[in-house]
Amino acid sequence: MKREEVEALIAELVTPILADTDISLADVEYVREKDWYLRIFIDKPGGIELDDCQYVSEKLAELLDEKDPIKDKYYLEVSSPGIDRPLKKDKDFEANYGKKIDIRFFSAWEGVKELTGTLVSHTDKELVIKKINKGKEDKNPVTIDRALVALVRPHIDF
Numbered sequence: 001m002k003r004e005e006v007e008a009l010i011a012e013l014v015t016p017i018l019a020d021t022d023i024s025l026a027d028v029e030y031v032r033e034k035d036w037y038l039r040i041f042i043d044k045p046g047g048i049e050l051d052d053c054q055y056v057s058e059k060l061a062e063l064l065d066e067k068d069p070i071k072d073k074y075y076l077e078v079s080s081p082g083i084d085r086p087l088k089k090d091k092d093f094e095a096n097y098g099k100k101i102d103i104r105f106f107s108a109w110e111g112v113k114e115l116t117g118t119l120v121s122h123t124d125k126e127l128v129i130k131k132i133n134k135g136k137e138d139k140n141p142v143t144i145d146r147a148l149v150a151l152v153r154p155h156i157d158f
Contacts, residue, residue, distance in 0.1 A: 001070070006030040006038070009069055010060075014040060017059045023052055026081040027088060036074035041081035048080035087152040093122040100132065100155035105148050116155050117142075127152070 001009075007028045014025050026041040042048055042056055057078040064070070087093050087101065096119050103115045117129030120141045127144045130137045 003030050006070060010038065010040070013063050013067075014056065014060060017056060017063075018042070021052075021055075023048070023056065026085065026092075030070075030074070036072045038070070038074045038076050040076070040078045041085065042078060043081060053078045053080075084153050084156060087154070090122075093119065093127075093152075096154060097121065100157075101129070102151075102153050102155045103127070103129070103144065103149055104151040106150045107148075109144065109148055122146075 007030050010028045010030070011025060014028070018025060021044075023042050023044045026043045027039075028041070029037070029039040031037050031039070040056060040060065042052060044052065057076060060078070061076060064076070085092075087096060099119060100116060101119045103117065105113055105115070107113075109115070115129075115131060117131045118137055120128040120130060122128065125146055127146060127149065128141050129144065130139070130141050132138070
């Protein structure tokens with residue numbers, strides 16, 4: 001089974017586990033580092049607690065043991081996505097409209113490899129932002145081709 005297929009299947013399995021809770025599925029990753037890792041990222045208003053991770057981990061482990069859909073040996077991890085998690089899904093981008101984001105490019109875009117801006121809108125193909133230069137937001141938004149973007153994260157001011 002391909003990585004994307006495993007991720008989609010796991011998302012389907014996790015959804016009913018979360019149905020009667022205030023926990024939402026933020027992301028699923030099935031990645032090979034030295035070993036295979038199945039990572040489930042969950043979120044909820046007010047933040048995730050250890051008990052939430054344990055609950056989802058136990059319920060999902062039961063289902064995975066029963067159905068045995070993944071033939072590779074893997075490690076199951078359930079955690080919060082963290083405050084600096086990458087924006088990947090439409091709901092992630094929509095939740096950050098009007099907020100500062102950091103963009104990292106595959107190669108330099110208009111002479112920069114990284115950029116901070118306020119997210120105005122997005123589509124599957126483009127991001128619209130107001131660039132922030134020296135702490136000040138530009139008045140006119142710019143459109144960035146998402147094919148050029150390696151990573152988008154919420155901006156964190158320290």
